[in-house]
Amino acid sequence: MATKEFTLDDLKRILLAGAGAEEGVDLDGDILDVQFEALGYESLALLETGSLIEREYGISLDEDALADADTPRALIAVVNAHLTVPA
Template sequence: MPTPELTLDNLRRILTEGAGADENVDLDGDILDVPFEALGYESLALLETGSRIEREYGISLDEEVLAVVNTPRALLSSVNAQLRAAAV
């Protein structure tokens, strides 16, 4: 069975479902290195995003992860590293 992976498309969906989307921000664009704050997602929105990722992917994110990741690329990297470690 392949290791589950959080994709950018799934992250976009989770962000939108959890906290909505700022109408001035194009989440469909190249957002990998755009800070979450510039995308309109503050700490509470990221906590909700983390909770949704935990439920959907069956993992438990370290509280510090959401405090230190500041871009979608960093969050994807951290979550996917944890998913790979859990699959071993």
């Protein structure tokens, strides 16, 4: 069972590595409940983010769960649920 928790800092790092940041968007602010679209991340950027998370953490994310996670808080919860499931 994985023990590392996926955090907002992990998500921000991966978002920036995979898709960059839209001008004028402050990822250092209170973004946990802001929709990804409002942060400048559309479905293609989130698919890339999901792929990077899968590779780095050695998990497989369900595409529907990934698509339904429309805020950083929701995506972090999806990833952490996979990290706590025994392999």
